[in-house]
Amino acid sequence: MTTKPSRLRRGVASSETAREINRDILLHTIHLHQPVSRADLARLTGLQPSTVSVIIGQLIDEGWVLPGTLGRLPRGRRPTFVTLNDQHVTLAIDLRPGSATLAVVDINGKIVRQEAISISAHGNSKNDLKKSIAKIAKAAQSLRASSGDRLFAGVGVSVSGRVDQKTHQVLFSPNVPWTQIDVHEELQRVLQTPIEMENAANACLLAEQWFGKFGHTSNMIVVSVSEGIGTGLLVDGRLVRGRNDMAGEFGHMPLEDSGTVCGCGNTGCWETFASNRAAIRYYKELVPESKLESFKELLNLAIAGDIRALRSIDKMMAFLGRGLAILVAGLAPEVVIIAGDCTALWSRVCPILESQLIAKSFTSSTPRVVAAMDGDTARLRGAAALVLHKVLFRHSEFEQANQQSAKPAV
Numbered sequence: 001m002t003t004k005p006s007r008l009r010r011g012v013a014s015s016e017t018a019r020e021i022n023r024d025i026l027l028h029t030i031h032l033h034q035p036v037s038r039a040d041l042a043r044l045t046g047l048q049p050s051t052v053s054v055i056i057g058q059l060i061d062e063g064w065v066l067p068g069t070l071g072r073l074p075r076g077r078r079p080t081f082v083t084l085n086d087q088h089v090t091l092a093i094d095l096r097p098g099s100a101t102l103a104v105v106d107i108n109g110k111i112v113r114q115e116a117i118s119i120s121a122h123g124n125s126k127n128d129l130k131k132s133i134a135k136i137a138k139a140a141q142s143l144r145a146s147s148g149d150r151l152f153a154g155v156g157v158s159v160s161g162r163v164d165q166k167t168h169q170v171l172f173s174p175n176v177p178w179t180q181i182d183v184h185e186e187l188q189r190v191l192q193t194p195i196e197m198e199n200a201a202n203a204c205l206l207a208e209q210w211f212g213k214f215g216h217t218s219n220m221i222v223v224s225v226s227e228g229i230g231t232g233l234l235v236d237g238r239l240v241r242g243r244n245d246m247a248g249e250f251g252h253m254p255l256e257d258s259g260t261v262c263g264c265g266n267t268g269c270w271e272t273f274a275s276n277r278a279a280i281r282y283y284k285e286l287v288p289e290s291k292l293e294s295f296k297e298l299l300n301l302a303i304a305g306d307i308r309a310l311r312s313i314d315k316m317m318a319f320l321g322r323g324l325a326i327l328v329a330g331l332a333p334e335v336v337i338i339a340g341d342c343t344a345l346w347s348r349v350c351p352i353l354e355s356q357l358i359a360k361s362f363t364s365s366t367p368r369v370v371a372a373m374d375g376d377t378a379r380l381r382g383a384a385a386l387v388l389h390k391v392l393f394r395h396s397e398f399e400q401a402n403q404q405s406a407k408p409a410v
């Protein structure tokens, strides 16, 4: 890899805080360039070689970094390359209406094991929800037990709802009533381990920064498209959180005055036109006798060339693009990342989104529109990134990490 992590080039540590920032910088740089030598780390980060050696020594002692193979140079001593220790894994849980997907994800974002379970789709009682939590815990324990000697760093949960980061309460979750119980507390109790929990779109944004190609981007939007639509917003290097961490619910911006009633109680919300559920509804309008139940089934029909399935997804995407144009006009992102099952049809979906942005743009340039690096598993990697960010990075908080990117740590 030849890209220099310019955003990570900062000054030399002169305090404990700055040393911890330098540690974070080195971890990011190893992740991007591994296997990499200490000399190259010094060159890439702008840190003194002695500082690099001390911090890498600490990371090796702590087990996060492994000394690896010997490199080759035209002359002189052969350097030892270092890599992240992929024995470290997290347990990632993605909570959706009607299902939960669990995975063991390693420090590099590789999904080692994955399992999906169905949970109460219409759990409107606390008892139903607690039963769902118990089912998730059972699956989590078996996944963990089957992962041998891996070192578990923690449990991360991405949820289709907004999570107050002070109280950990799910504050808004119109498509599944997680607000009725303390999901965070319940999961911690049954799994007996600390849990990191975040809105799915925000988690995907963090995953793109840690595992993906956009660690250097200061303005981007992640749009998580599933049963509803959530957005994660990075503006001028800071995650936009808003009052009570509620920012990003663009899925409920009113796109029309009338239409289907939304889970939030209003009508005409963006997600009633552009979510997976909307596409299923469009298909059933074309094929009233259809027994189709899931978006995956619709996708499979579309991939097989079913013209009515394709038309339904095209219509969903036209509405997705229409809403995106509003976000782009207001937030001026450099890149828009789409996370969701729909990216399985990216060669068809992307041109529809781009044409909507071009048609509605008031400037000559529009942002790049890309699929999340890992399509339908983006939310799992997002959940894993929450844990890594907590346990691995000593100094960075989500927004602080980006805020500091503009300033040398001196």
Ligand SMILES: [Zn+2]
Pocket (backbone or CB within 6 Å): 251, 252, 253, 262, 263, 264, 265, 266, 269
């Ligand atoms: Zn709504």
